[in-house]
Amino acid sequence: MPSVDAVIWARGLSKRFGDLVAVDGIDFDIAKGESFGFLGPNGAGKTSTMRMIACMSPKSAGTLRVLGMDPETDGPAIRGRIGLVPQDDSLDLQLTVLDNLMIYGRYFDLPKRVIRERAERLLAFAELSERADDTVEPLSGGMKRRLTIARALVSEPDLLILDEPTTGLDPQARHLLWDRLYRLKSEGVTLVITTHYMDEAEQLCDRLVVMDKGRIAASGPPSALIDRYSTKEVLELRFLGADPPGEALRGIGERIEVLPDRVLIYADDGEGAMGEVTDRGVEPTAWLVRRSSLEDVFLSLTGRTLID
Amino acid sequence: MTTDLETWGIQHAQGARMPPSLRVLRYHLYTYLRTWRSSLTTSFLAPVLYLAAMGVGLGSLINHHVGTVDHVRYLTFVAPGLLAASAMQVAASDSMYPVMAAIKWIRTYYAMLATPLEVSDVLLGHFAWVTTRLVLTAVTYLGVMAAFGTVHSPLAVLAVPTAILTGLSFSALISAFAATQENDQGFATISRMGLIPLFLLSATFFPISQLPGWMHPLAYATPLYHGVDLCRMLTLGGVDWVSAAWDLVYLVALTSAGVLLSRRLFARRLVV
Ligand SMILES: Nc1ncnc2c1ncn2[C@@H]1O[C@H](COP(=O)(O)OP(=O)(O)OP(=O)(O)O)[C@@H](O)[C@H]1O
Numbered sequence: 001m002p003s004v005d006a007v008i009w010a011r012g013l014s015k016r017f018g019d020l021v022a023v024d025g026i027d028f029d030i031a032k033g034e035s036f037g038f039l040g041p042n043g044a045g046k047t048s049t050m051r052m053i054a055c056m057s058p059k060s061a062g063t064l065r066v067l068g069m070d071p072e073t074d075g076p077a078i079r080g081r082i083g084l085v086p087q088d089d090s091l092d093l094q095l096t097v098l099d100n101l102m103i104y105g106r107y108f109d110l111p112k113r114v115i116r117e118r119a120e121r122l123l124a125f126a127e128l129s130e131r132a133d134d135t136v137e138p139l140s141g142g143m144k145r146r147l148t149i150a151r152a153l154v155s156e157p158d159l160l161i162l163d164e165p166t167t168g169l170d171p172q173a174r175h176l177l178w179d180r181l182y183r184l185k186s187e188g189v190t191l192v193i194t195t196h197y198m199d200e201a202e203q204l205c206d207r208l209v210v211m212d213k214g215r216i217a218a219s220g221p222p223s224a225l226i227d228r229y230s231t232k233e234v235l236e237l238r239f240l241g242a243d244p245p246g247e248a249l250r251g252i253g254e255r256i257e258v259l260p261d262r263v264l265i266y267a268d269d270g271e272g273a274m275g276e277v278t279d280r281g282v283e284p285t286a287w288l289v290r291r292s293s294l295e296d297v298f299l300s301l302t303g304r305t306l307i308d
Numbered sequence: 309m310t311t312d313l314e315t316w317g318i319q320h321a322q323g324a325r326m327p328p329s330l331r332v333l334r335y336h337l338y339t340y341l342r343t344w345r346s347s348l349t350t351s352f353l354a355p356v357l358y359l360a361a362m363g364v365g366l367g368s369l370i371n372h373h374v375g376t377v378d379h380v381r382y383l384t385f386v387a388p389g390l391l392a393a394s395a396m397q398v399a400a401s402d403s404m405y406p407v408m409a410a411i412k413w414i415r416t417y418y419a420m421l422a423t424p425l426e427v428s429d430v431l432l433g434h435f436a437w438v439t440t441r442l443v444l445t446a447v448t449y450l451g452v453m454a455a456f457g458t459v460h461s462p463l464a465v466l467a468v469p470t471a472i473l474t475g476l477s478f479s480a481l482i483s484a485f486a487a488t489q490e491n492d493q494g495f496a497t498i499s500r501m502g503l504i505p506l507f508l509l510s511a512t513f514f515p516i517s518q519l520p521g522w523m524h525p526l527a528y529a530t531p532l533y534h535g536v537d538l539c540r541m542l543t544l545g546g547v548d549w550v551s552a553a554w555d556l557v558y559l560v561a562l563t564s565a566g567v568l569l570s571r572r573l574f575a576r577r578l579v580v
Pocket residue numbers: 017020021022040041042043044045046047048049087580
């Protein structure tokens with residue numbers, strides 16, 4: 001049974017589109033006030049999962065509870081307490097920035113005065129105050145994204161679902177958003193985030209799952225995932241103008257990933273591994289030793305780099 | 309935050325909540341008001357132009373050469389036909405590109421469906437909006453008709469709801485169609501193969517008796533014919549209540565079927 005704390009509770013949650021299984025029986029719990037991430041390569045089923053949680057897409061099988069309610073019967077009540085940043089913007093391009101917030105707030109039946117007051121704060125946060133009366137259409141992609149995020153907050157949701165919120169944002173805007181998300185989290189808002197940026201996931205998520213082909217390949221806090229699925233250190237070798245010599249390196253470290261432009265050797269002692277490389281007479285153009293990151297977890301679980 | 313919630317809570321307790329479908333209507337009104345000037349002029353100019361060109365211009369020619377049509381001057385004959393046909397056009401145009409845009413281009417419906425609104429609210433709000441447009445169109449038309457002296461019966465007031473119903477029957481069917489489309493090519497086909505022939509052949513411009521016999525059942529099967537027939541009887545007076553009842557039953561049945569169909573097709577398209 002769903003625990004009392006669970007804001008979202010899923011068992012065997014599945015989504016099929018005809019013959020295609022987009023989400024294949026996944027289980028997860030997300031606690032109140034937690035910030036929870038979904039990672040995975042393109043087509044892993046992240047957006048399909050977000051849309052089911054947001055009560056916009058009916059599940060094909062399994063059980064799902066959101067905010068203690070059943071999306072099948074309580075969709076409007078649940079959505080009334082959710083803020084959704086969809087992967088594709090759905091802003092009204094002909095209207096002004098401010099009108100987009102006003103209209104969206106009105107869907108929640110909030111009084112005009114309340115929305116206007118919130119809009120002022122939200123536009124300041126999204127750094128769009130100066131553009132409040134401009135039409136949305138000519139805004140840059142990143143500005144539209146920021147407006148979509150501001151719009152999702154207009155109803156002051158208990159649960160915020162962000163599907164690739166920072167795609168298209170410049171680094172400054174990303175950090176600003178992270179900062180804002182920390183603040184929301186400290187106010188008790190539950191965050192569910194999908195992202196392709198591992199640094200973002202490490203920064204923001206208390207816990208996360210890595211999805212691949214509709215299934216959950218691993219789950220846990222970022223640090224635990226790194227401990228479990230990667231070595232302490234990674235030796236990166238670069239070979240300019242030559243194919244990486246994968247064969248010659250076989251057996252060094254715990255695992256080797258040969259990528260088009262570089263070779264990653266997973267070892268708890270990176271320097272030591274480099275010694276072995278030199279002993280074998282292999283001379284990379286450049287090398288470095290770094291700590292393992294979520295990126296390595298992702299690579300080892302899905303066999304894919306982030307930029308497919 | 310508390311104050312916000314409180315005000316909201318108080319409003320809620322007072323039952324100030326607006327029904328969800330009306331929130332959708334409010335959105336349409338809001339966006340419409342941004343462009344109302346141009347739309348308002350066209351919606352007022354169109355009847356004047358049509359009545360002047362078709363009724364007065366063409367009418368004087370016809371009256372001169374053939375005399376009256378169905379015992380009235382041509383302007384009086386054609387005006388209620390144009391009223392019903394304009395309702396069709398307004399309803400159709402508001403149910404093609406705007407619906408496609410809200411599904412594919414601007415994705416307004418998805419924005420709505422991420423909030424407490426549901427597909428039935430989105431759809432009802434859409435129809436409420438089309439109805440609003442039809443009210444404006446029909447009232448304007450009737451006003452212009454009265455000014456042109458073509459209204460011969462107090463029952464003409466009922467031509468307004470009739471025109472609205474005629475428009476809604478098209479709106480329901482075309483909205484359902486729009487919800488199945490991936491691009492706007494189908495709309496050109498609907499206009500060319502459907503609306504324009506209907507406009508020309510559904511007794512709008514001449515009595516159906518002028519058509520070859522084999523086309524009568526065809527004309528009779530179209531909603532526009534029944535809308536025109538009803539509007540004409542109501543503005544000219546001399547209502548044949550049996551055929552009026554039949555027109556009404558036909559329009560109500562078709563509209564209901566169209567609404568049910570669009571409910572299904574909207575859900576199939578928007579909730580996947
Ligand atoms: N409406 C739909 N109809 C048919 N198939 C769909 C639909 N939506 C998603 N899919 C399929 O479901 C699978 C999972 O898609 P989903 O959008 O959930 O992936 P994702 O993890 O969000 O990917 P990305 O990182 O690219 O956003 C894909 O194979 C996709 O083609």
